[in-house]
Amino acid sequence: MSTEQTSGRLLLPRAASRHGIWFTRRGYALYQTCARLLRRRIATLLTLLVMSLSLTLPVMLYLILPELTRVTTSSTRAPGIVAYLDTALTDLQGVELAERLARRADIDAVDYISKADALDSMRHGPDADHVNQTLNILGENPLPGALLIEPAGGSDLSGGEEHKRLAGVLRETRGVHAVELDIEWLERLTAIRQLLKSAGWLFFSVLIVASLMVLSNTVRLESLRHTRESSVVHMLGGSRSFRRRPFLYLGALLGALSGLLACLFAWILMSVLGIPVTALANSYAADFLMPLPGWLDVAKIVMVLAVLGTVTAILGIATTTDQTRANVLNS
Amino acid sequence: MICFDNVSKIYSASPGAVSGAIVSAKKPLRRGKVASSGKPALSNISFSLQQGSFNFITGHSGAGKSTLLRLLAGLERPSSGEIYFENNALHLLKDSRLTGIRENMGIVFQDNQLLYDRSVFDNVALPLIISRRRKREIIDRVTAALKRVGLADRADAMPEVLSGGEQQRVGIARAVVNRPRVLLADEPTGNLDPGMSHDILRLFRHFNAAGVTVIIATHDLTLLETRHHNRLVLKNGQLHSGGPVPDQTNGQRPANAAASTTTQWVAEPVNGAPDYVD
Numbered sequence: 001m002s003t004e005q006t007s008g009r010l011l012l013p014r015a016a017s018r019h020g021i022w023f024t025r026r027g028y029a030l031y032q033t034c035a036r037l038l039r040r041r042i043a044t045l046l047t048l049l050v051m052s053l054s055l056t057l058p059v060m061l062y063l064i065l066p067e068l069t070r071v072t073t074s075s076t077r078a079p080g081i082v083a084y085l086d087t088a089l090t091d092l093q094g095v096e097l098a099e100r101l102a103r104r105a106d107i108d109a110v111d112y113i114s115k116a117d118a119l120d121s122m123r124h125g126p127d128a129d130h131v132n133q134t135l136n137i138l139g140e141n142p143l144p145g146a147l148l149i150e151p152a153g154g155s156d157l158s159g160g161e162e163h164k165r166l167a168g169v170l171r172e173t174r175g176v177h178a179v180e181l182d183i184e185w186l187e188r189l190t191a192i193r194q195l196l197k198s199a200g201w202l203f204f205s206v207l208i209v210a211s212l213m214v215l216s217n218t219v220r221l222e223s224l225r226h227t228r229e230s231s232v233v234h235m236l237g238g239s240r241s242f243r244r245r246p247f248l249y250l251g252a253l254l255g256a257l258s259g260l261l262a263c264l265f266a267w268i269l270m271s272v273l274g275i276p277v278t279a280l281a282n283s284y285a286a287d288f289l290m291p292l293p294g295w296l297d298v299a300k301i302v303m304v305l306a307v308l309g310t311v312t313a314i315l316g317i318a319t320t321t322d323q324t325r326a327n328v329l330n331s
Numbered sequence: 332m333i334c335f336d337n338v339s340k341i342y343s344a345s346p347g348a349v350s351g352a353i354v355s356a357k358k359p360l361r362r363g364k365v366a367s368s369g370k371p372a373l374s375n376i377s378f379s380l381q382q383g384s385f386n387f388i389t390g391h392s393g394a395g396k397s398t399l400l401r402l403l404a405g406l407e408r409p410s411s412g413e414i415y416f417e418n419n420a421l422h423l424l425k426d427s428r429l430t431g432i433r434e435n436m437g438i439v440f441q442d443n444q445l446l447y448d449r450s451v452f453d454n455v456a457l458p459l460i461i462s463r464r465r466k467r468e469i470i471d472r473v474t475a476a477l478k479r480v481g482l483a484d485r486a487d488a489m490p491e492v493l494s495g496g497e498q499q500r501v502g503i504a505r506a507v508v509n510r511p512r513v514l515l516a517d518e519p520t521g522n523l524d525p526g527m528s529h530d531i532l533r534l535f536r537h538f539n540a541a542g543v544t545v546i547i548a549t550h551d552l553t554l555l556e557t558r559h560h561n562r563l564v565l566k567n568g569q570l571h572s573g574g575p576v577p578d579q580t581n582g583q584r585p586a587n588a589a590a591s592t593t594t595q596w597v598a599e600p601v602n603g604a605p606d607y608v609d
Binding site: 028035036039228229231232233234235236237238239240242 | 406430431433434436438444448460462
């Protein structure tokens with residue numbers, strides 16, 4: 001085999017082509033990463049299962065919380081004030097009082113319910129028989145007229161104190177016998193919603209961090225397992241980024257794959273739970289429908305976890321570079 | 332081409348050295364390599380090597396041969412002194428620049444340092460991938476390098492199925508595939524029988540004949556008996572060969588290199604004959 005000498009360099013003869021291997025640097029790193037994952041199938045599968053199962057609950061929370069917020073917000077009727085009028089007030093006086101109150105700036109709307117309407121409503125209510133018996137004994141309509149008042153601000157609970165102040169004003173109004181502020185249940189509901197949201201985010205954060213720590217440790221162990229390879233690459237002129245690239249890809253791949261699996265698990269669980277949860281919500285007159293992860297949701301989750309996986313991998317192998325260097329010095 | 336100017340290397344018990352020792356707990360640190368008492372691994376080494384020369388670095392175990400090669404490869408920094416490779420001051424360059432310089436050097440190790448989880452072809456291709464070669468060029472060069480060392484038919488084999496001599500030849504193919512200007516070899520025949528050793532040496536001669544500067548660290552004196560070469564002898568970290576040859580750097584030492592007040596040595600030619608060409 002002949003050789004040529006040009007400028008002190010060895011010129012190797014050209015040879016026939018060889019079957020294709022994707023040999024760009026990044027493609028090579030990705031190929032090596034995939035090969036490592038496939039070479040250790042069981043370990044890879046277990047790691048992915050641990051991560052994806054940990055991520056399933058956060059993924060479910062991510063999908064459910066917006067729907068839960070929508071349902072609780074939309075189904076919430078505005079906190080109303082019911083003013084029961086003196087029984088001596090006639091319907092005309094009741095309507096006049098309603099019109100006068102409706103002109104107030106802190107009131108959006110006022111509905112007058114006459115004594116007759118109230119009685120009629122009761123006669124057709126769920127306990128109609130008992131009501132009719134009682135009314136027959138009394139002989140006359142004992143019900144007062146009532147005003148259903150919708151304070152300004154609708155369901156915005158930030159104005160809760162103003163609603164209470166308005167209720168106080170109504171109590172002092174001539175012709176009003178009693179006032180009932182319908183706001184406490186709404187405050188309780190909002191507190192429960194906030195609690196669910198906070199707990200959700202807490203679980204979300206803890207489980208995400210736990211998954212990322214598993215990923216970080218996996219990448220770190222993989223990095224330590226390949227310290228010799230990193231040393232050889234270093235000695236052959238490989239830069240730090242070249243040596244780190246397969247491990248960063250490993251982090252990104254593990255993150256993305258575990259996100260994909262977590263979406264699959266979430267889809268299965270939410271499909272199973274969807275029917276009973278919807279039935280429960282319907283019993284409370286809420287139109288809750290269990291949201292299943294769509295393609296856009298899956299893409300978002302996978303991308304975010306791939307990025308988080310890369311960042312976590314960077315942190316995981318931050319200290320192994322020194323060990324590579326030490327290995328070089330001792331090789 | 333290569334110039335060492337009053338180079339010393341002293342290993343201290345720094346945190347890095349300690350962590351290195353922990354990582355390589357199975358491999359005891361070599362004598363003369365770590366000297367917590369401050370004993371130098373190399374002391375005031377000065378020499379220059381010409382381009383295209385064939386050189387042996389010899390000496391007893393722990394004399395500093397491997398340290399000298401690592402300094403030359405830019406894998407370590409000298410404690411003092413200056414090292415030049417083709418007008419590049421290795422002792423001053425940042426790590427990022429050193430990795431680029433290292434692409435011009437082929438390194439052969441005693442234990443070949445092959446990656447056993449990939450094929451012979453992939454092992455040899457590694458330096459080309461590192462130096463951003465195109466796919467076609469990689470295929471051509473690797474195929475040619477494997478032919479040159481007589482392993483063209485083992486390209487798809489895994490290293491573990493090869494004999495010791497074949498593995499070492501794969502290591503040599505990997506070292507030369509990037510067309511280096513310098514070929515560094517640290518005890519390349521240390522694990523081989525005499526027959527294989529001379530086969531390996533013949534390969535080095537082939538590459539040297541093509542203009543590659545070859546530097547082999549070895550304590551196998553049988554390799555030195557029949558070949559024409561230059562020789563540097565190290566003893567206890569000091570250059571101990573031939574005798575002082577003042578100011579005979581033959582213009583290879585860069586002009587910007589600081590003039591040393593110490594005695595200059597050049598690699599001592601043995602037999603003075605032209606390099607062997609097969």
